Amino acid sequence: MAIHSPKGGGLTAQLKQKLIQQALERKLKRAGADEVMQPAGRASGAASGAAGSPAVPDGAPIPEAFYRFDMMPAYQQLQIMSKGAEHLGIPSPYFKVHEGISGDEARIGDRDYINYASYDYLGMSRDPVVMSAAKDAIDRYGTSVSASRILAGERPIHQELEQAMAQVYDCEDAVTFVSGHATNVSTIGQLFGPRDLVLHDELVHNSVVVGIQLSGAHRVPFAHNDWQAVDELLVRQRRQFERVLIVLEGLYGMDGDIPDLPRFVEVKNRHKAFLMVDEAHSFGVLGERGYGLREHFGMRGSDVDIWMGTFSKAMAGCGGYIAGEKAMVEHLRYLAPGFLYSVGMAPSLTAGSLAALRCMQAEPQRVAQLQARGQYFLREAQAAGLDTGTSIGMSVIPVIVGASVTAAKLSAALFKEGINAMPILYPAVPEKSARLRFFMSCLHTTEQIDATVGALRRLVG
Template sequence: MTDRKRGYGGVSGSSKDALVAELREATRNRRQRPEAAETPRPAAQPRGVKPFDFSELPAYRELRMQRAAADMMGIGNPFFRAHAGMAGASSVIGNRSYINFASYNYLGLNGHPAVDAAAKAAIDRYGTSVSASRLVAGERPIHRELEARLAAVHGVEDAIVLVSGHATNVSTIGTLLGPKDLILYDALIHNSVAEGARLSGAARLSFPHNDWKALATTLEKIRHDYERVLIVIEGLYSMDGDMPDLARFIEVKSDNDAWLMVDEAHSLGVLGATGRGIAEHAGIDPTSVEIWMGTLSKTLSGCGGYIAGSSALIDFLKVKTPGFVYSVGLAPALAAAAIASIDVMEAEPERVAKLRDNGLFFVEEARKAGLDIGLSQGYAVVPVIVGGSAQAAVLADRVFQRGLNALPIIYPAVPEKAARLRFFVTSSHERAEIAEAVRITAEELAAVKAAGSVLKQLVNR
C-alpha cells in the first residue's frame, strides 16, 4: 500500500501518525509522573558568553596592589584575624594571648553570667530566630520588653529595634527625609549616616567637626530653601573619642526649626554617671532631642540598632522603615542579652566609673609617652595618630608581634594624613595592661618613624 499524501513540512501521513502516537504516549507518561513535566530543562548556555570577572574592577586591582605591597614589606594583614574565644581585655589569636584593645565590650558585659543565662533562656523559649518580619509573624514579647527598656534608658516615650546598627541609620534617615529636605551632619559622622542621607534624596551638607557656630551660620543662609531639616551628630565620636556640646546644638536646631538626631552607638554605657549617654553627661532633658539612635553591639552585648523618641515617631517607623518592615525580627537571644546588659549596667554603676578611670589613665600615659591622641577626651575611644596609612599598618603589625592587638584605621575611613591605631578602652582592662600597651606603642612608633627617616635620606641622596 502506497504511503498517504505528505502532510505539513513534507512529513508523510504514516510518519505523522506515528509521531502523533508517540506524543500521546509521552503525554500519558507525564500525567502519570507530574514531577517530570514540572522539571524545567536547563537553559542552554550561549556560546562565547562568560560571567564577569570581578578581578577586573579597578578598585579590586588597587586592593591587590596594596596587598602585594604589604607582602613585600612583610606586613601581616591585620584584618579578619580569628579570635579563638570571647574577646575581652585579652584575647587568644593563633594560640597566643594578646592584650586586646580592638573590641568595644565597654562595660565587660559580653560573657557576663547573667547575660549569657538570659540569652540561653531566650533560645529555650523562642528558638534561635523569630523566623519572620515582626510586622507579619515575628513579633515576640521580648521585643517590646527591650524597646521599653531602651526608651526608659534614654528618658523618652518609645523605641524601635532593628537587626543592624548600620541599617538603622540608613533606613531611618532614608525614610524620614526626601528631595525637598536638607540633612546637615558633622564632618566626622559615621558612614551609616552619610549613606542614609544619600538614600533619602535630600540635599546634604557636612559642617566642620563639632562646630555648632558654623552650623548656625549655614542654616541662617539656607534654611528657608527647604521644608524639613535634620541635623545629625554623635554622642561620642567613634574615631576620635570626643563629644559635641549638646546644649549648643539643641539651641541651633530650635532656632532654625530643625530636627536633631544623636547617634549614641559609642556613648551608651560610656557617658553619664550611670551610662545613659550624653544627655545624662550634659544634664540635658532627653526629650529636647527628636531622635536618639544607638546600637546593641557595644555596651549591650548583642547585635542590631535602635531608634528612641516620641511614640508618634516610633509608630511611623514601624510601618514605613524598610529596614524594619522588610527584615526579620531581632533574634531572641540578642534581645535577651541586651535586656540583661541594661540590668547589670543599672545595678552596677561602678563599671561605668571604672571605664572612665581607665580611659583617663590611658590618655595620661599616652601624653606622657609623647603619643598624639588627637581630640580624645578619654571616654573609651583613644586614637594614636600616626600619619600615613602605610605607617599605621606597619605600626599595627609591629605591636601585634609584641602581643598587643590594636587595629589600624586608614584612608578612606579617616583622612590619609590622620591614619591611626584605635584603642577601645573597657572597664575590664587593668592599669598594668594599659601602661604596657602605651609603652609598646610608643617604642614601636619611634622605630617606625626612624625607619621612615632613613628611607627618606636614601631616596633624597
C-alpha cells in the first residue's frame, strides 16, 4: 500500500523571506536595530527580575507546573505526541537498540537491517587499524585522562591530533573539545558578546543557536544559503555592532546541500566580519581527499576564520575541533568553558580519531566510494520520482514526504521490510518538509541501494 503525502499550498520561501526582510526594515526604521535584533540572551517580562510582575501573586498557591517535572508544558506536549502516534498505530522509531557495530548494516533485535541511520561515513568505526589504535591508547593512558587538560589531562595524542587537524586545514593551530555540541556553544559563547551580531543560516545546528544565546549577541537568521541577504543586511547595519560573525554549515545535515563558500567569503571580507563553517557533515565527505568544503571549492584555510567540525562522523570518534589562527585557538584553549572546565578527550577516542584521519589520508578510495554511492542513491531516487530536495548526493540524502505522520508511517513500513531509516518530523523541520533522512556510507552496496529505492517507490507511490 502506498503511503501518500497530504498536499498543501503556502507562500514560497522567496516570498516569505522578502516579507520578513520588509518587516525587519520597517522595524529598524521605527525603533533602531537594538529593539529588533535584541541580544539572544536578553530576558523579558517576569523573567527579567524584580521589576517585572511576579510569576505568582501574593497569597495564591504555587501551580503544580512550577514544581513538578511531569507537569512541565514541554513534557505534556511530548506525552500528547506519543499518545497520538500510539492511537494511529505508529510505533516509536526512537531508541532502537543496535547490537554490535552499526554501519551500512545493523543488527536490531533478532534481525539484520540495511542501515541508513549511522553517520560512520567512511566505515572507520569497524576498521581494525582504528580499533587497534584505540585499544593501544587505553593500555598506555587508561580509559580517561581524569583531569582538564590545562591542569593535568594533557597527553601527547591530544597535541598530535590537533597538529594533524591544523595541517589538514592549512591553519596555524587547532584545539579539540570532548563534545561537538559543546564546541559550538563554547566557541561562540566565548568569542562574542552583547555588542556583537551573529548572522546564521536558518538551517544551522542547534548548537550554534545555543552558543549565540550564551554569548548574548544579537542573533539574526537568514534564508538558507542566501549570501545576498547577508550582504544587504550588513550594508545597512554593520556599523551598529562591534564584531560580526556569519555562521554556515559545510554540508547541511537535514538537506544534504552546501553553501556557496566563495560568495560568503567575499561578503565577510567586504564587511570586515568573521566567518565560521561547521563541517560536522562535510569533513571526510567533500573534496578529493575528504578535506571538506575548502577543498571542494579549492580555497585556502585562511579564507575562513573559524573552522569547526566533529570527530563523531567520518572520524568514528566523539568530540569536536576548532581550527584557525593561533590567537583565536589560544583564546579558546585558556578561556572557553567547554574546554577549560571539562575533562580532556578520552585517550581511546583521541587515538582512534587520529588513526581514522591517517587512514583517510592513506586510502582516498574511501572518500571516492562514499561520493559514488551517494550519487548513485540520488540518481536512482530522483529517477523513481522521490523528492530529494536540494541534496547534492553526498553523505546526507532526504526523501521529503510532506507530513510528519506520513514520514513516521513510511519509516515503520521500511523497517518491516528490513530497512532502517529515521523520520525527521516537525518541529525539527517544517511540517510540510517532514522526511526520511538517509545517511550514506562508503560500505553501502548498489544492491542495498536498489532494494531501498525499490521499496520507497512502492511505498510512496
